[in-house]
Amino acid sequence: MSGRIAAVLIVGIILLPLVPLVIHSFASRYVFPQLVPAEWSTRAWRIVLAADGGTWKALGWSVAVATVVTALSLLVAVPAGRVLGLRSFRGRRILEFLVLTPLLVPAVAVAIGLDITFIRLGLSGTFWGLVLVHLIPATPYAVLVLAGVFANYDADFEAQARTLGAGPLSVFRHVTMPAIMPGLIVAGFFAFIVSWSQYVLTLQIGGGKVLTLPVLLVSTASGGDVAITGALTIVFALPVVILLGVASRHVVRAGWGTTGT
Amino acid sequence: MTTRVDLVDLTKHFGSAHPVEEFSLTIEPGRVTALLGPSGSGKTTLLKMIAGVLRPTSGDIQFDGESVLDLPAPERDAPMVFHNSLLFPHLTVEDNVGFGLRMRKTSPTERNRRVAEMLELVGLQDFGTRRPEQLSGGQQQRAALARALIIAPKLLLLDEPLANLDPGLRGEMRELVRTVQHSLGFTTLLVTHDQEDAIVIADHVALIRSGSLVQEGVARDFFERPASAWVAIFFGAGNLIPGERTNNEVATPLGRLRVIAESPASGTVLVTIRPEAVVLDAAEGQVNTFQARVIAAEFRGSHIRMQLKAGGLDLEATIPIDNAKSHAVGDTVRVTLPPERLWSLPAESSDP
Numbered sequence: 001m002s003g004r005i006a007a008v009l010i011v012g013i014i015l016l017p018l019v020p021l022v023i024h025s026f027a028s029r030y031v032f033p034q035l036v037p038a039e040w041s042t043r044a045w046r047i048v049l050a051a052d053g054g055t056w057k058a059l060g061w062s063v064a065v066a067t068v069v070t071a072l073s074l075l076v077a078v079p080a081g082r083v084l085g086l087r088s089f090r091g092r093r094i095l096e097f098l099v100l101t102p103l104l105v106p107a108v109a110v111a112i113g114l115d116i117t118f119i120r121l122g123l124s125g126t127f128w129g130l131v132l133v134h135l136i137p138a139t140p141y142a143v144l145v146l147a148g149v150f151a152n153y154d155a156d157f158e159a160q161a162r163t164l165g166a167g168p169l170s171v172f173r174h175v176t177m178p179a180i181m182p183g184l185i186v187a188g189f190f191a192f193i194v195s196w197s198q199y200v201l202t203l204q205i206g207g208g209k210v211l212t213l214p215v216l217l218v219s220t221a222s223g224g225d226v227a228i229t230g231a232l233t234i235v236f237a238l239p240v241v242i243l244l245g246v247a248s249r250h251v252v253r254a255g256w257g258t259t260g261t
Numbered sequence: 262m263t264t265r266v267d268l269v270d271l272t273k274h275f276g277s278a279h280p281v282e283e284f285s286l287t288i289e290p291g292r293v294t295a296l297l298g299p300s301g302s303g304k305t306t307l308l309k310m311i312a313g314v315l316r317p318t319s320g321d322i323q324f325d326g327e328s329v330l331d332l333p334a335p336e337r338d339a340p341m342v343f344h345n346s347l348l349f350p351h352l353t354v355e356d357n358v359g360f361g362l363r364m365r366k367t368s369p370t371e372r373n374r375r376v377a378e379m380l381e382l383v384g385l386q387d388f389g390t391r392r393p394e395q396l397s398g399g400q401q402q403r404a405a406l407a408r409a410l411i412i413a414p415k416l417l418l419l420d421e422p423l424a425n426l427d428p429g430l431r432g433e434m435r436e437l438v439r440t441v442q443h444s445l446g447f448t449t450l451l452v453t454h455d456q457e458d459a460i461v462i463a464d465h466v467a468l469i470r471s472g473s474l475v476q477e478g479v480a481r482d483f484f485e486r487p488a489s490a491w492v493a494i495f496f497g498a499g500n501l502i503p504g505e506r507t508n509n510e511v512a513t514p515l516g517r518l519r520v521i522a523e524s525p526a527s528g529t530v531l532v533t534i535r536p537e538a539v540v541l542d543a544a545e546g547q548v549n550t551f552q553a554r555v556i557a558a559e560f561r562g563s564h565i566r567m568q569l570k571a572g573g574l575d576l577e578a579t580i581p582i583d584n585a586k587s588h589a590v591g592d593t594v595r596v597t598l599p600p601e602r603l604w605s606l607p608a609e610s611s612d613p
Contacts, residue, residue: 165364
């Protein structure tokens with residue numbers, strides 16, 4: 001029950017700031033002392049959701065890139081987090097620090113250098129170029145979350161499954177995955193959001209050819225039309241809010257993973 | 262289906278730690294062998310190597326004479342039952358028990374039939390649809406046992422299966438392991454630090470210390486014919502008397518004591534006797550008899566535990582209540598150590 005209240009609170013805190021945006025997006029005349037707009041209009045939404053407008057294309061790019069980035073970062077983060085969380089070895093601290101460096105160094109600092117390399121490799125302005133560059137900030141978050149999960153994980157469960165006849169794939173599917181599921185969801189969610197909201201790196205590597213939602217949003221916002229910016233912001237934020245709602249429900253429903261009692 | 266298991270010079274090193282060192286043992290088919298030793302003596306490491314989840318540094322493991330070193334754990338049919346049961350929390354008791362059959366792609370009807378059979382065997386027939394966390398500690402261990410038994414193992418590996426149970430459940434679980442093993446006859450290796458578990462459950466006991474085999478045999482041997490002073494102390498022998506042995510006699514501070522002829526040591530030895538074998542106030546004219554002073558006498562319900570002092574040595578004796586004359590502290594008593602219960606040990610093997 002308390003878990004449910006927490007989930008409602010989390011989603012509520014995130015939804016509340018969207019309310020003024022919704023009002024703005026439907027306003028046609030809305031000046032300072034007015035509490036609600038003097039006139040309402042769906043103009044902004046018609047423009048933003050127009051079939052031939054850029055929104056759908058940008059949304060498509062954002063979803064595709066973020067999904068692939070999430071999948072790939074988890075693919076790296078599960079084994080990496082496992083080693084960092086489960087094993088103790090010489091140099092583990094240093095390795096952990098190295099994993100974190102992409103989060104400590106500002107993206108702009110490396111973006112230009114990366115851009116030159118990506119142009120040389122022919123990756124600039126391509127889907128895979130974007131995926132690769134988003135993986136730089138996304139993967140550390142996923143690794144960090146899963147290292148924490150594996151630090152409390154009892155690998156004897158896997159030994160148990162193996163002695164009962166489970167091969168490596170079965171062990172992962174029937175034992176490891178159910179055990180780390182909440183962590184997997186959180187890690188995936190982090191990776192998705194990092195990619196979804198990436199602006200600087202997308203602009204640099206995309207070279208203006210690739211327009212994801214944040215890039216479109218910033219250029220729209222600098223255009224000065226508050227209603228259209230409001231509508232587009234909702235389009236940008238809503239998928240994340242929905243995803244968070246789904247994810248938090250799964251996490252609250254809980255898994256296991258630490259030592260059995 | 263009974264399998265004979267041979268461990269040959271089995272060794273495991275983790276860097277500078279050597280938890281198992283040239284360990285050799287034969288685990289007889291269809292019997293329960295207990296691997297007994299204090300915690301940290303390498304028992305679990307040994308078990309994990311046999312199960313196939315740890316690779317030995319050197320040595321060999323043979324099932325019916327064939328090396329299984331290259332056989333991965335899932336194909337060894339040697340399931341472990343851990344002390345903390347390790348039931349998969351996201352599966353029901355039924356699905357836990359059926360896990361091994363599911364991995365073997367047994368048909369669901371066959372699986373259900375055998376799961377029901379196993380649950381019945383361990384007395385959990387009404388708990389199949391529960392979650393592991395809804396079971397008591399004893400029930401969890403029984404479910405874990407059923408989960409291992411269902412795959413008709415070549416070798417059943419029990420890692421301190423009773424360690425987390427309270428005394429009442431312990432007895433019940435010992436009984437269960439015993440009866441199940443008798444009715445199904447799987448070769449079983451039980452790891453425990455509790456000598457009582459080993460004595461009650463096992464047919465054969467192997468004592469391990471610092472990764473090496475110290476002594477093996479039937480439980481009684483460890484009490485009456487320990488291989489070293491350490492074994493004698495581990496099994497609570499208490500009395501260790503230093504002396505020089507020539508033939509069947511040992512010159513000790515208590516006088517010349519006659520010992521069991523086939524006890525192994527000669528020269529400088531330690532003589533040991535169980536506290537319960539010490540006799541007070543025996544008839545006159547017996548060998549191995551001397552005077553001792555009573556230092557302490559404690560009533561222990563079924564017997565009296567006495568501390569005696571003679572020739573500057575401390576001796577322990579447990580005396581049955583009904584044929585013990587009451588001896589007060591400070592009294593002098595006549596003590597007899599029956600020669601057929603006196604065992605001599607090599608003195609150099611007595612380490613602290």
